[in-house]
Amino acid sequence: IDFSFIIEKVKPYYSENKGRPSLDPLILFKMMFIGYLYGIRSERQLEKEIYYNMAYRWFLGLNINDPVPHHSTISWNRRTRFKDTTIFQDIFDEIVLQAINHDMVGGRVLFTDSTHLKANANKHKYTRRTIEQDTQNYIKDLNEAIQEDREEHGKKPLTIKEEVKAEKEIRHSTTDPESGYLYR
Structure with a gap:
């Protein structure tokens, strides 16, 4: 490159x-x-x-x-x-x-993880929830690290600018709450 x-x-x-x-x-x-x-x-x-x-x-x-x-x-x-x-x-x-x-990216080959998971196939056993999804997680994490560092060194915190957040609807299993979220 x-x-x-x-x-x-x-x-x-x-x-x-x-x-x-x-x-x-x-x-x-x-x-x-x-x-x-x-x-x-x-x-x-x-x-x-x-x-x-x-x-x-x-x-x-x-x-x-x-x-x-x-x-x-x-x-x-x-x-x-x-x-x-x-x-x-x-x-x-x-x-x-x-x-x-440079033919480094082409979409011709797909690699997947073949871990076997228990299916969550019952479509009637979930609840709908709306979660907030930060569109710039990496930048947010950097800003948090700066704030923590400033606190550790006795400096006053920087002014935080309000960032745009996106909401996303998810389905959460009621039969197997440990299984995590199904994104939609």
Whole structure:
């Protein structure tokens, strides 16, 4: 995957002649990509993982002695510079498109888990419930980690912006409540 397209996509969000030199956008977005792919839900933890993992350093183009970008830099860019933009979705879409063009994604093969489960086949033995589903769980988890860190260090909490929530209807088994939810 050629990540160089990121530079052009984020160019409108950076100033070439104001302030101190910024973190290379390629590194920033690759760091967030690592966090997303490996389920690292804390920017502080992401910084530590990159510090110790040579494969991550290689992917980011960092040598063993290069400093790892600070977690607050990732957070500030995500919450301020790219707030209310579609830049993350645009970059993700471009990466998927490149993967498709390189025959890395094609939809020709389907892998499934063949674990045997007891069927919940009685259609009359369930209740309907409406649950709230957060549309941006990853971003929410990052914000929670920031709040916890600020509390631990005696800092006042950041102002929380209200996020859009989606509701989803589910069917919950009344005969086997341990079986979980059937999403619809």
